[in-house]
Amino acid sequence: MSDSPLTSPFIPNTDDDRAAMLAEVGTAAVEDLFGDIPEQFRHPGLALPAPVPEMELRAEMSALAQRNFHAGEHASFLGAGVYQHFCPAVVAPLVTRGEFLTSYTPYQPEVSQGTLQGTFEFQTLTAQLFGMEVSNAGMYDGASSLAEGALMACRVTKRSRVAVLDTVNPRYVETIRFYTQPQGIEVYETDPASPELHADTACLISQYPNFFGCFEDTQALVDLAHAQGALAVMSCDPTALAMYKPPGGFGVDIATGEGQALGIPPSFGGPYVGIFTCRQEYVRQLPGRIAGRTVDTEGRTGYVLTLQPREQHIRREHATSNICTSTALIGLWATIYLSLMGKQGLRHVAELCYQKAHYAASRIAELPGYSLPVSGPFFQEFVVTCPRPAAEVSAALEQRGIIGGLDVSDRYPNGMLLCVTEVNTRDQIERLVDALGEIS
Amino acid sequence: MSDSPLTSPFIPNTDDDRAAMLAEVGTAAVEDLFGDIPEQFRHPGLALPAPVPEMELRAEMSALAQRNFHAGEHASFLGAGVYQHFCPAVVAPLVTRGEFLTSYTPYQPEVSQGTLQGTFEFQTLTAQLFGMEVSNAGMYDGASSLAEGALMACRVTKRSRVAVLDTVNPRYVETIRFYTQPQGIEVYETDPASPELHADTACLISQYPNFFGCFEDTQALVDLAHAQGALAVMSCDPTALAMYKPPGGFGVDIATGEGQALGIPPSFGGPYVGIFTCRQEYVRQLPGRIAGRTVDTEGRTGYVLTLQPREQHIRREHATSNICTSTALIGLWATIYLSLMGKQGLRHVAELCYQKAHYAASRIAELPGYSLPVSGPFFQEFVVTCPRPAAEVSAALEQRGIIGGLDVSDRYPNGMLLCVTEVNTRDQIERLVDALGEIS
Amino acid sequence: MTSTPDTPLREEAHNRRRLLMERSHPGRTGVTLPASDVPPQLIPEQAMLRDDLHLPEVTEGEVVRYFTHLSQLNFSIDTNFYPLGSCTMKYNPKLNEAVAATPGFALAHPAQPETQVQGCLEAVFRLQTYLQEVSGLPGASLAPLAGAQGELAGILTLRAALDARGEGRRRKMLIPDTAHGTNPASAAMAGFQVISVPSTSEGDIDLDAVRAEADEQLAGVMFTQPTTLGLFDRNAIEMCRIVHEAGGLVYGDGANMNALLGRAKLGHFGFDVVHMNLHKTFSTPHGGGGPGAGPICVTEALAPFLPGPIAVQREDGSYGSEMPTKSIGRCGGAQGNFGVLIRALTYISLLGGDGMLNISGNAVLNANYLLAKLRPLFELPYDRSVMHEVVFAARKRPGATALNVSKRLLDHGFHAPTMYFPLVVPEALMIEPTETESRETLDAFIETLERIDAEAAADEDFLRGAPYETPISRLDEARAARRPELRWRPSED
Amino acid sequence: MTSTPDTPLREEAHNRRRLLMERSHPGRTGVTLPASDVPPQLIPEQAMLRDDLHLPEVTEGEVVRYFTHLSQLNFSIDTNFYPLGSCTMKYNPKLNEAVAATPGFALAHPAQPETQVQGCLEAVFRLQTYLQEVSGLPGASLAPLAGAQGELAGILTLRAALDARGEGRRRKMLIPDTAHGTNPASAAMAGFQVISVPSTSEGDIDLDAVRAEADEQLAGVMFTQPTTLGLFDRNAIEMCRIVHEAGGLVYGDGANMNALLGRAKLGHFGFDVVHMNLHKTFSTPHGGGGPGAGPICVTEALAPFLPGPIAVQREDGSYGSEMPTKSIGRCGGAQGNFGVLIRALTYISLLGGDGMLNISGNAVLNANYLLAKLRPLFELPYDRSVMHEVVFAARKRPGATALNVSKRLLDHGFHAPTMYFPLVVPEALMIEPTETESRETLDAFIETLERIDAEAAADEDFLRGAPYETPISRLDEARAARRPELRWRPSED
């Protein structure tokens, strides 16, 4: 049997091809084409493992995946910004069709109508879900989308301070800082009960429901911001919006969200898609890509990237944003999810989350040693005060085959942020309650 | 929250639609359309379970699948006609593209060139792999393909007895009987060492390698058949043909095979695809569908079903065969598998099977209490005589996380037919040997 | 569009359709494979080995581009409406695919001991039960690999029952002239003498003709209910009585079960054996011509003769697999197209009993809607309310033959109806919309047929040239059959 | 083809492109969902709830047909050659997809405790190590979510290092005029003052211009090696020296890493920070515009400032996730596009070190082959041997502008090259073939460009009308921008 490994399945050219091509090029060897690299730097050696054939690699990767204790095999009550939702089996085979999966950014609209029309649908459906006038084609994720919202608010208001409620996801706050501070924008946290706004505050940023699962008095926050000439910027959970009054209903100016909730697998952190919506009047300040409708030379409807396609190439350091490759495919995933769920389905899912979370919360609140430190209306997440440190509770739950909630003891002593969605069966909830009861 | 279940996701029409349509039809209610059914038979009630929503059904089906002790989780040495082979990850996403998966039999060639050209490729590649002149578009499975081969041999020779070597897969023999006996054809088994042929024997049927993994003296069998005016019909393992002289090389007249070996998942028995190849001269006797090349009105090359498309509609009781819906999609799977593996890859796979099986056999032969009762060259399967009944050995292997071979004790006392292919790692082989050693 | 020199484009199209062997390049490969990890073994004798393996040598990327392109040349349910009578081309839920691909199912081996495959056996057992319920017949075998094999297996079951009664002389099988071609073909393969029975002018079976054959030679009848005319045969119940009285048995072709789901059970009418096409009624994808599955259900009396194996539930609740006591044997190498069965099980489980009623109700309403709306365009040979499909005769306009109308439909993105079948209707157009198509789609289809009618009225010849917009135009089928080219050959390179 | 009245077909095409909201029908649904299994809970206050959720109501089958149809309107790597310079549109192995979809990876939650996600952390750690090896730089963060975010994160890392040294005054960032537009955009977002630096007539960076800015205000330079001209910049090493000597740091845009894999390491040349585009060099699919991933590698000195979190291996062999001691923070809500990382890890593991060398060798040979063969058709502004791509100027024939040639290529099934970039080349056509295309494909592309050249020679206007064969012709982009219609609106119904 042949000893030499087969040549790469991804490189079509053979030795014969290469010889013929080198002859056309007028060079003796492929190595010669690298002659511009100074010799002392050339071929430095690459200490990478030997190639692993597909059959073995698949087994190796499966074994690696198996080392995770994951929601495919265990009940999970972890949310904190990344949510498990049921996604119909039909989504993946459509999204992974090669024509969607392996196409480039639609710079050539004549041969990219699939991606462009899909993006237009994303813009339509997210704008409608958020009750906002316009949406862009999506950002990297919910956090960076909110950060770009802060930047946009500064551009619109020409102000340079950003107020963030201290009930916003702390990672989102870090991301806002990451994006804004280098530009000399000051970010400060403030209490939702009495938000502090200054004359140079560009926007008041809140989260809906907030990081701890509750709803603030959103209308009051929006009105306050507007009274100060600041914009109201809000990060929203898309699932909640199927049930609750959307940001547009409060007069929010810029509303963003983590599209992951729209059926996207958690995938240990990404890829997700950031939703970015705003008032019509800010359309020319929108960061990222946008698809628009137009006509072709024969009057047929078609779609193009518009407003700032490839804007960095033209505007370079004056570009609205540096975002180039974004997450179109995940936007498509969310679009297909939304079209399947539709009006009734998404509402139904939201109501299931509500029902199950409230049931779980009420059961846990009855357990000795447990309480719910936060009062006020919540959707699918709630903080529980545990009789022991949250990390210990989490470890004890793991032993019982349950993925516990996020440790929020920095904010609530022995606090754990639990999330219950439609994927959690009553049986899982009872198992959680029983386990917590045992852990007391 | 709404109590009533959502309407079916597969039925677009709503109550409004139905009302409008009933008005056009001139009927008051859908029920009225069933008026031809005598009342006492109408709406008999249907005792089926209540609908299970997708999310729950997926969980339920996963749990059911999990109840199997399967080769995805355990080393398996079971073959006996259905083989585990590595299949590249690229095959499934291509085969399951909706345009292949959900198209009909290509009766309208203008809008079915994908299926038709794919079938033409299947015919080309299987003919080439088998070293035979022509191939059809595929049969239900390897067994029925061989049975149709026997029927065709009877048609060609106008004889009515069929000789089958007693080393042919017993299930195949049963299938041959199923197909041939109702037509008054007599099937008899005969010893490969001295095959009995009669003046009215239409064909001599053998298997390559035979059911017990060995090669017969194929040339002698073919010559004997021909000397008696009978056809040589042979069922071949496609993987073996990448390494061993193909049926065409022996002058076999009709060669069939189980296409499952070409990367098709075992799926507890199907769907598979039967390969059917023969001499050019019998082309008009071929059962099943056949794609042929032709031209369109503008001279462009295209493909159509030919020779007997929809022959049952025209020839009815005189049709060559009753086969209508076959297994085109599995044929496509095999075609894509063959094109990826190619000349070098398939040979490499065959050699890996050979190497590993021979290594395993030699190691097992060394174990006290074990022996190899069959001598002679073999490919990837071999019979082992165990110190205890094969069923007991199999159960003991199961406890050790191993799927053992087939019990062939009806033929070889305490015999187990083991199969080793490229998917069995050396580590698995060592574990099998150790386990067998313990079981002694 | 503007004029454009189309030669290069033609060539491009041709290049895309080059065959694998024409794309092959020595030394290319589409896979990475491991080296052997065992000590080298003695190599087989040279004489046994081959040295002429002519398979393609192409990369993974080339394979992907080629087959993706081929796929785009197809119509399919995922892209087009298929009003293909007798084929029940309904939408195939993607959940079916996901379930069938579950490793626990896809990797289960058919020869594993029962204890190792309880999940598969339970699945088969459940589906068996559901199909018995749907058909109203208490025995079932899910072994047959397609509808036609179900017919063969079913009719052999029937034959074995007759033979067991000592009535081996009964070899006459009545088959209506409207029957699908596989019925006579299967009957002939089963060793029966086929006798064609006419239908009445209203499309029901001619009972006098049945009575005339009801003698000691009569084995039975193969009957499709609803018939291939899309009609519920009002004489079928009486026919069953006559055949039974004469000592024969009744085979039911259940390919049209979509019309009857939950509305009636064939077993109640007197059918002794019924096959069903899971790839029609139960939404398993047709795959460009299979795989399918053709389970059969039978009366108590016939159950011992069924082909096997059959899933059983043991007293301890575990599942097993058994051959019926007097089984006619096996129709294939394993035990049925499990991958198809599991899809059908998924579908039935998802929709439940109410879902079945919704299917038949909407399928029949859709067919009657088409009947009502298309009536002005075609002749209607049997003017009755229909079940799941409607058969017209395209005889109102010269040039607008069944073939030409069908080909022109392709230009509009609609698959052709079934044509020239059933044979009793000249220029037959057999249209089955199924329940999964919307009123908008049906309306678009109706409008298109109206336009085609107008085109034919305006220019008698126009339709003869159709289709005009498909990847290829009408193909020379005669040439294909006269000089069969059935594979690529090296000489052509 | 024969004349055909195309109105109905047009309409059909239009129907297929109807938007979801136009397909919506009250009462339809695309899913089945379970009822609640818990005791009913108190319902929220009415004032909090919404009553205006306008989402589509369509069935699963309608969704499948719609999106399948949309997909067919796209070019993609799975269907077409994409000679798109700077984008490295190589074939994306399907194994990547299968691995990323493994439930153990796809269902892992980013906020799980480390002990529960050892598989993910090990995967990230491995990839981190591999990318460090490829870049020749010892620190790495895989957090950035795309190339441009990698730029921002990298340049902020650089800034933090300067600030930590007390050199907060250094705010001048040199950027060659050939740089990708994201470089200046990122530098501006990072608070730097962008200073454009010209290239020499041979396409290398103008060292005198660099020297002129090498003062106490100099923060550094953002440099792409090989450059966007497809050239290995022969002055870059000296440039690094000058910048370092002046106290600045060097940022390397590693988007063109495909040319250098195993041939040279950017870290060896003096780059302090480098980002890589996994969706280019490491074969993760581009998805119609993402997702991607833009990991950054840095020198030892810069490592403490990296964005986090970063995977670490602990002494006991377990894996963890940590923020670097002086981290600039987080660039997103979680910890990087793990689903993209795992694909890149799969790709590198599959091909190994030798595979990397094969990639760069074949990619560069393919580019030079196109250079050699296309030279007669276009101007070649920098006549040197190229790396992974070649930039021509389409200035030989009136009418055959970069735009028109590109549009006509679409008719032949080839995606357009990158046009009008880099800005320093007028009528630029930037062509990157990648290693995954075959000589036959390149030859077909060359031949097509020759034909297009002939078409332009024959008729100056012909190319202006192209494309002619695509689903839609040239679109009115000005109108789109002037009157932005960015979503479907109910009023239009």
Ligand SMILES: Cc1ncc(COP(=O)(O)O)c(C=O)c1O
């Ligand atoms: C009425 C009828 N009977 C039998 C069959 C045969 O079924 P199959 O194609 O699955 O063999 C068909 C389908 O083609 C049919 O329509």
Ligand SMILES: Cc1ncc(COP(=O)(O)O)c(C=O)c1O
């Ligand atoms: C040279 C260069 N730098 C940076 C980028 C930006 O990368 P991304 O699109 O991933 O943000 C690109 C790709 O568009 C590029 O080609």
